Amino acid sequence: MSYVPIADRDHEQEHHDPQSFITKYIWSQDHKVIAIQYGGTAIFTGLVAMVLSSIFRLQLGFPDVFNFVDPTEYYQLVTMHGMIMIVYMLTALLLGGFGNYLIPLQLGARDMVFPFLNMLSYWFFLLSVIILMASFFVEGGPTGAGWTLYPPQSISEGTPGIDGGITLMLLSLAVFIIAFTMGGLNYVTTILQARCKGMTLMRMPLSIWGIFVATILGLLAFPALLVAAIMTLLDHLIGTSFFMPEMLSMGEANEYNGGSPILFQHLFWFFGHPEVYIVALPAFGIVSDVLSVHARKKYLWLPHDGMGDSSNRWPIICCLGASHVRQWNESLFWIFLCNYNPDHCCTNSAQSV
Secondary structure: OOOOOHHHHHHHOHHHOOOOHHHHHHOOOOHHHHHHHHHHHHHHHHHHHHHHHHHHHHHHHOOOOOOOOOHHHHHHHHHHHHHHHHHHHHHHHHHHHHHHHHHHHHHOOOOOOOHHHHHHHHHHHHHHHHHHHHOOOOOOOOOOOOOOOOOOHHHOOOOOOOOOHHHHHHHHHHHHHHHHHHHHHHHHHHHHHOOOOOOOHHHOOHHHHHHHHHHHHHHHHHHHHHHHHHHHHHHHHHOOOOOOEEEEEEOOEEEEEEOOHHHHHHHHHHHHHHHHHHHHHHHHHHHHHHHHHHOOOHHHHHHHHHHHOHHHHHHHHHHHHHOOOOOHHHHHHHHHHHHHOHHHOOOOOOOOO
């Protein structure tokens, strides 16, 4: 990337000096303002989810006192709480909020590479939140199919919110994924192309690495959920059979024809498992940076030191890999081994953390 002198960049910074309240705080293309918009909207949705959680947990804890939640409403509260917290709060706050704010500042970039697309991604995200919240006010209320939205339950008669609730949920998810895709492409392009002179990939802070890897995971995983949401919506609205099998009677034998609900589960968990790391990796990176700067004791520097020094990186990578071992005892064994004798699981050149 060629270096552009600061004096030659002034004509490219007009969006940082708006002339009206609307262009500064509403239709802003400044990454810091967009980050605050993302963060504020995500926190609002989180507060809604917290209220829902409080209601059904009070009913569980004191069923004789808080008996105004019937089984139908309980399913709806749990479903909306789970989906809001996983997608609309955590993903939007950590990537949309912290990602927008930190990437240009920590990489020395003027702004995101595509400021207008960045602004557009927020307004699509806000639209998805509005659609989701509208499901509380339609006839039948929001969907109560569980946050995984498995068919045939999610679109079968008898499920809470079968009329407008599930339709608005699926439509909201589709709009959210479009917003995430616009923002994610912006993040990846900015990190790869707009770093300041001397900022190599290996010099990037861990917080940027966490956001970068989480964004790549999201760009690979969210399209599967988008396809699943659209196909389920078509099954529900126009009677297709992507996930809904139809039982045809043929004499005394019954045969199933059409799609399979298992296909939806494959598509959903193609998104669902990476989503854990889409949420966790930015938080890990931010916490590691904060600890490495403010810690007074050496052991709190270990996450940052181990990843920052190429000779010490392998023990940490071994420990991260150990977290995927399904048996907890075996995970503890490998974490202990990598921390205290990395030569057992790493190359000979690895040094002890």
